[in-house]
Amino acid sequence: MMKMLRFYLSNTDTLRHESLYEQIAVAAKDFGLKGATVYSGEMGFGETSRLRSNKFWELNVKHPVIVEIIDDEQRLLDFLDKVRPELDATQKGFLVTMQDIEIIYKKQGQ
Numbered sequence: 001m002m003k004m005l006r007f008y009l010s011n012t013d014t015l016r017h018e019s020l021y022e023q024i025a026v027a028a029k030d031f032g033l034k035g036a037t038v039y040s041g042e043m044g045f046g047e048t049s050r051l052r053s054n055k056f057w058e059l060n061v062k063h064p065v066i067v068e069i070i071d072d073e074q075r076l077l078d079f080l081d082k083v084r085p086e087l088d089a090t091q092k093g094f095l096v097t098m099q100d101i102e103i104i105y106k107k108q109g110q
Contacts, residue, residue: 002099005076007067009094015086020094021065031073031079039066046093056060070101083089 013020021038028036032076044064069076075097 001073001105002070002103003073003098003099005069005074006097007094009065010062010106011065012062013088013090013092020090021067027083033069033075033079034071036067036069090100
């Protein structure tokens with residue numbers, strides 16, 4: 001069954017001075033997963049943070065980011081096992097979820 005793995009984090013979260021969301025997306029590609037998308041959020045908060053928005057007049061440049069990856073369940077679990085040590089090394093908190101999805105249409109590119 002196809003699943004969606006989502007990482008909820010901040011655009012300012014880093015690991016070894018690189019964006020964590022970029023590292024997750026690159027690792028997913030290198031792992032051979034079917035696809036990933038990174039979304040930049042307008043507003044959000046977590047259990048231990050305050051509400052943040054992405055308004056142009058605010059000096060705050062921190063905003064929520066979601067990395068969404070779609071593949072077979074076992075492939076996603078294997079990927080999560082592979083990146084978990086790196087994720088555990090980060091200082092900031094984040095959330096990872098997995099849910100069932102149903103692909104209703106897929107068109108291959110040329």
